[in-house]
Amino acid sequence: MDKLDAVLARIDANADAALERLFAVLRIRSISTDPAFAADCKACADWHAADLASIGFEASARPTAGHPIVVAHDRSATGPSALFYGHYDVQPVDPLDLWDHDPFEPKIETRPDGSKVIRARGAADDKGQLMTFVEACRAWKEVAGALPVPITILLEGEEESGGANLPGFLEANAAELKADIGLICDTNMWDAATPAITTMLRGLVGEEIIVTAADRDLHSGFYGSAATNPNHVVARILADLRDADGRVTLPGFYDGVPELDPALKKQWDALPFDPKHFLGAVGLSVPAGEKGRSVLEMTWSRPTCEVNGMGGGYQGDGFKTVIPSKASAKISFRLVFDQDPHKVREAFRAFVRARIPADCKVEFLEHGAGRAIRFPIEDPAFQKARQALTDEWGREAFFIGGGGSIPVTHMLKTSLGMDVILAGFGLEDDRIHSPNEKYDLQSFRKGMRSWARILAALAS
Missing domain, CATH: 3.40.630.10 (Zn peptidases)
Known part of the structure; x- marks a missing residue:
């Protein structure tokens, strides 16, 4: 000493x-x-x-x-x-x-x-x-x-x-x-x-999807409802990723996800943490994510699925009545011990393919993976x-x-x-x-x- x-x-x-x-x-x-x-x-x-x-x-x-x-x-x-x-x-x-x-x-x-x-x-x-x-x-x-x-x-x-x-x-x-x-x-x-x-x-899986429908952008007056709109396809896929209780719906997604150790949970509960202040600092007030989980649990010890970016169709000034040929989204999964990032990626791709219309196609771009x-x-x-x-x-x-x-x-x-x-x-x-x-x-x-x-x- x-x-x-x-x-x-x-x-x-x-x-x-x-x-x-x-x-x-x-x-x-x-x-x-x-x-x-x-x-x-x-x-x-x-x-x-x-x-x-x-x-x-x-x-x-x-x-x-x-x-x-x-x-x-x-x-x-x-x-x-x-x-x-x-x-x-x-x-x-x-x-x-x-x-x-x-x-x-x-x-x-x-x-x-x-x-x-x-x-x-x-x-x-x-x-x-x-x-x-x-x-x-x-x-x-x-x-x-x-x-x-x-x-x-x-x-x-x-x-x-x-x-x-x-x-x-x-x-x-x-x-x-x-x-x-x-x-x-x-x-x-x-x-x-x-x-x-x-x-x-937490670990990470990053994935980008590009859905292609028609071979070119279409006039929405001529083709509306008759032609598949890839924006609608992507929107449905993203909406289906979570249920009404905030849980991720990919089959097998929660395999390997443990409950929080009671001793560690006791420590976290003792932390001077105010979820209202945490969210209020960014202009929010209602916790999202899994019902029944604390904010610290959701941000530290629970896996997530987040949409990080979306694109499709005309996004410039003014208005253009177009059905786009392509639409895309970037999705990240934050993983916890002991989820397998490769299984999560495979499950996500199978989930997406099951929701692609027969006359459309989807391309997947990988953006890294790592274990928690x-x-x-x-x-x-x-x-x-x-x-x-x-x-x-x-x-x-x-x-x-x-x-x-x-x-x-x-x-x-x-x-x-x-x-x-x-x-x-x-x-x-x-x-x-x-x-x-x-x-x-x-x-x-x-x-x-x-x-x-x-x-x-x-x-x-």
Whole structure:
């Protein structure tokens, strides 16, 4: 404990220097999806490799068919080993005119309530988050001369552009990267004062359908009612996907969907969450979805079917009396453990085909698939991390669910066989992927201290 206290004191004393290092990496325009910034992505990978080497890691930026992946090891300690994952690439900044300043010139902004935030692209997603872990390692090395546990750091450069090269890299280097526990800092707290560990994330199936009827657009006066209107076909398909109680009607859709663990449900029921406020913040008031389920259950632990886009016929100014030749829709399914995304896709396609008229045809376009994942909250590593967060923030840390997907968690589980502690310090208003992205200065400073505590707890 004496060493931990000294490490925490060092983090506080070096907070300004840590912020300067974060600002240096935030200035690098590591936009992975745009080939024009390939050199910047390499520069960012090289910066991280050099920084980690400067504190005693054996570090290198490994080439891939895309952007480099940084791998760093310090295995001098004994005890359970950890693999930390982060990503150094960022989203494009468009539309630039909605930013209040240069997205790659970070600044500290004081808000009306007196709180301070770091404003820059990548401040929260994920440069600020990953640097909380690196700075915790730096402080441990400076104070104790060694890390509490053996650590490998893996920093990806294509998370924001699909991560095409990561699966192969993990498989090719599995023996080198395998550890006892995974650590990721790319998630949110419950609120600005309450830490959280995300223990379940939903999977995803994305599918697009294009229904074609006549071989050209038709005059609705000449062909109305006589010719099939693909807009009507698509509308019926979409309407049939849910019943009156909000349940998805695909045969077998709920296969593998478990009921929420009672202990976890008790935690969620204790969260200070107001569904009226949650919906009211976006101008709504009536919960949709499955009847008899709470809003948190529906957004964290239940599967969904959502229509993300629809198109067909004339949509310009004015009016055009046309029966379109084609109509389309984009549908996504958020999946929970242990739904099979491939079976869901097959069931959806069979569901659609059964509703296509004999003289029409349907085309399917696949837009990705991934399994949901959940981690055991009873595992000692998770309990230790939870207590460490509680000690730092002075509020009980919660185990929460995540409505979205982080594909790397499933890769680490399947390729490397490890559970993953997802402990992040982002907030809902961080505006990730949007103009004026920010990261609370408190999240950065207490995030460093939190990881120092978690590493000490894992060593115990």
